[in-house]
Each structure stands twice: as C-alpha cells, then as structure tokens.
Amino acid sequence: MTKRILFSVFLLAGLSASTKAQTIPKNAIGLRPNAGDGIGLDASYQRKVFTKNRLEFDLGLREDGHYDAVKFAALFHWVFKIDKGFNFYAGPGIGAGHWNDDRNYYNNGNGNDPRWSDNGGYGFVTGVAGIEYVFSNIPLQLSFDIRPEVHFGDDRKDYDNDYHDLVPDVGFGVRYTF
Known part of the structure; x- marks a missing residue:
C-alpha cells in the first residue's frame, strides 16, 4: 500500500512538473515594435532550448530622424512562471x-556636402527583463520588456551630441507560437 501511495505521489509530481515545463512555447515568431535609440521594428524568433530557457534572435531597423540603423540581437532567457499564462523572463x-547618417546640416547650397556624411558599425552587450502572456486557447504570445544596451566601437557620438553609449530599448512583442 505504501509503495502505491509513493508511486502515485511521484506520478502526480512528475505530471505537475511536465505541465509547468510546457509554459514556454517550443517556437515563437513575430514582431517587436520598440523605442530607444530611435523608433524601430524587429523581426523576432524565439526557440525553447531547455525546460525553463530559450534563445531569442531579433533583426530590426531603427530610425530617429537623422540616423537609420540595422541591428541584430541574440539573447538567452530564463523564464519563470508567474500565474496562468503569465511569465517573467530575464537574461543576457x-x-x-x-x-x-543622413543628416543634411552642412548644405553648401548645392545639396549635401559629402564630407559630412558618415556611417559605422557597432557592437553591444545587453540584458533583458520582461513579462509575457501566452494564450492557452490561441497560438499567441504578447510581451513587454526593456533591454538596456551598452554600445562599443561606435564613433557616432562624435557627430551626434544627443547620442549616448547606454541605450534603453523598450519593446512590445506580438508573436505566433508553434
């Protein structure tokens, strides 16, 4: 009798753990409108890698009036269940x-002065913290997060007095889950 009770307890614990493990969708793909260093839109893909972890890859465009940018980010998330579809996530x-730079502030009367056009590349390290809701009856995930980015290798600040190496990136994600 004791063996049956112990077996039942372990079976229920295992089923409970597997149910909680399924709170992260295996895949999610969608869009992440955001703001920080300009207004942007990212194509976003998430892939579950462990029971409570996933990877996220974003490719996006930014525009802030005088500058345009293309950006790629790769993130690792630890996902923590809050309650009934709500999760908190964080990671590096x-x-x-x-x-x-598409600024036209050195106009010499005949168009842009090419000596003042500029462009460049940069790298960044970031962290993410956010909250999401995964619908149980439709394949949809909504999220809101912040990613403070520390840029390096960027000479843009030499030309733009409003630019800083620390950039907050706040976004709202809408993803199809499968």
Missing part, C-alpha cells in the same frame, strides 16, 4: 549593428 544578450 549580445548584438551588432550598422548606422548611417
């Missing part, structure tokens, strides 16, 4: 980007 990340 890295990335790279390329920006282009």
Whole structure:
C-alpha cells in the first residue's frame, strides 16, 4: 500500500512538473515594435532550448530622424512562471549593428556636402527583463520588456551630441507560437 501511495505521489509530481515545463512555447515568431535609440521594428524568433530557457534572435531597423540603423540581437532567457499564462523572463544578450547618417546640416547650397556624411558599425552587450502572456486557447504570445544596451566601437557620438553609449530599448512583442 505504501509503495502505491509513493508511486502515485511521484506520478502526480512528475505530471505537475511536465505541465509547468510546457509554459514556454517550443517556437515563437513575430514582431517587436520598440523605442530607444530611435523608433524601430524587429523581426523576432524565439526557440525553447531547455525546460525553463530559450534563445531569442531579433533583426530590426531603427530610425530617429537623422540616423537609420540595422541591428541584430541574440539573447538567452530564463523564464519563470508567474500565474496562468503569465511569465517573467530575464537574461543576457549580445548584438551588432550598422548606422548611417543622413543628416543634411552642412548644405553648401548645392545639396549635401559629402564630407559630412558618415556611417559605422557597432557592437553591444545587453540584458533583458520582461513579462509575457501566452494564450492557452490561441497560438499567441504578447510581451513587454526593456533591454538596456551598452554600445562599443561606435564613433557616432562624435557627430551626434544627443547620442549616448547606454541605450534603453523598450519593446512590445506580438508573436505566433508553434
């Protein structure tokens, strides 16, 4: 009798653990509108790698009036269940980007002065912290997060007085889960 009770307890504990492990969708793909160093839109893909972890890859465009940028980010998430579809996630990340100055502030009367156009690449390290809701009845995930980025290898600050190496990136994700 004791063996049956212990077996039942272990079976229920195992089923409970496997149910909680399924709170992270295996895959999610969608869009992440964001703001920080300009207004942007990322194509976003998430892949579950362990029971409570996933990878996220984002490729996006930024625009802030005078500068345009393309950016790639790779992040690792630890995902913690909060309650009934709500999860908290946090983790580190890295990335790279390329920006282009399209400012026309040195106009010598015949168009842009090419001596003042500039572009460059940069790298960054980041972290992410956010909250998400995974719908149980439809394949949809909504998220809100912040990714403070520390840029390096970027000479953009030589040309833009408003630019800083620490960039907050706040985004809202809408992803299809499968």
